[in-house]
Amino acid sequence: QKEVEQDPGPLSVPEGAIVSLNCTYSNSAFQYFMWYRQYSRKGPELLMYTYSSGNKEDGRFTAQVDKSSKYISLFIRDSQPSDSATYLCAMRANTGNQFYFGTGTSLTVIP
Amino acid sequence: NAGVTQTPKFRVLKTGQSMTLLCAQDMNHEYMYWYRQDPGMGLRLIHYSVGEGTTAKGEVPDGYNVSRLKKQNFLLGLESAAPSQTSVYFCASSRQGGVSNQPQHFGDGTRLSIL
Numbered sequence: 001q002k003e004v005e006q007d008p009g010p011l012s013v014p015e016g017a018i019v020s021l022n023c024t025y026s027n028s029a030f031q032y033f034m035w036y037r038q039y040s041r042k043g044p045e046l047l048m049y050t051y052s053s054g055n056k057e058d059g060r061f062t063a064q065v066d067k068s069s070k071y072i073s074l075f076i077r078d079s080q081p082s083d084s085a086t087y088l089c090a091m092r093a094n095t096g097n098q099f100y101f102g103t104g105t106s107l108t109v110i111p
Numbered sequence: 112n113a114g115v116t117q118t119p120k121f122r123v124l125k126t127g128q129s130m131t132l133l134c135a136q137d138m139n140h141e142y143m144y145w146y147r148q149d150p151g152m153g154l155r156l157i158h159y160s161v162g163e164g165t166t167a168k169g170e171v172p173d174g175y176n177v178s179r180l181k182k183q184n185f186l187l188g189l190e191s192a193a194p195s196q197t198s199v200y201f202c203a204s205s206r207q208g209g210v211s212n213q214p215q216h217f218g219d220g221t222r223l224s225i226l
Contacts, residue, residue, distance in 0.1 A: 004153070008151070041220070043203075043217030044201070044215075044217050049214070088154065090154075097161065097167070098156055098159075098169060101153040101154040103153040
């Protein structure tokens with residue numbers, strides 16, 4: 001079983017829709033949770049991070065962590081064509097330097 | 112301000128050949144990482160370094176070696192390339208462990224094909 005599971009999609013939505021992206025994980029030691037956005041032929045860029053459980057909002061993006069269910073989500077409100085990319089979740093325990101990444105969900109926002 | 116620069120961007124090798132991938136960062140970051148990204152596998156950590164002169168193994172280190180002789184550079188070597196090493200390789204750096212105010216900054220990758 002992989003440490004982190006993420007539905008690869010692809011996901012296609014109309015402009016202005018609310019997008020929900022999700023990851024599940026198996027390691028209860030994970031405390032740091034991140035979302036990266038990766039455009040085609042580019043490196044990942046950090047979008048959001050949260051520590052432990054709870055919500056975090058940044059503009060149109062909201063990250064949620066539910067540690068009891070081992071489930072994290074990224075919501076994108078008022079989605080734009082420029083949001084079309086692959087979204088990667090990543091997580092890490094308190095100790096150690098290794099990050100564990102999901103496989104990524106491909107999102108297309110149609111104008 | 113270039114951030115993280117990877118050289119080369121593309122390369123085709125024959126089985127058994129050797130090569131070195133170069134990662135350079137201009138942000139004075141302590142931590143540097145090498146990942147490979149494969150379809151359906153996500154990003155997997157190969158090796159990492161917590162400072163000049165240090166290296167450590169990640170999740171998939173076999174067949175690779177690394178060196179961090181200078182703080183700004185992190186080299187990934189393939190001594191005898193195998194087709195299973197065909198992948199996109201990403202380098203990343205961070206000021207510390209890569210969370211909170213110290214996110215990992217990624218380069219744009221090196222696309223490597225082994226024939």
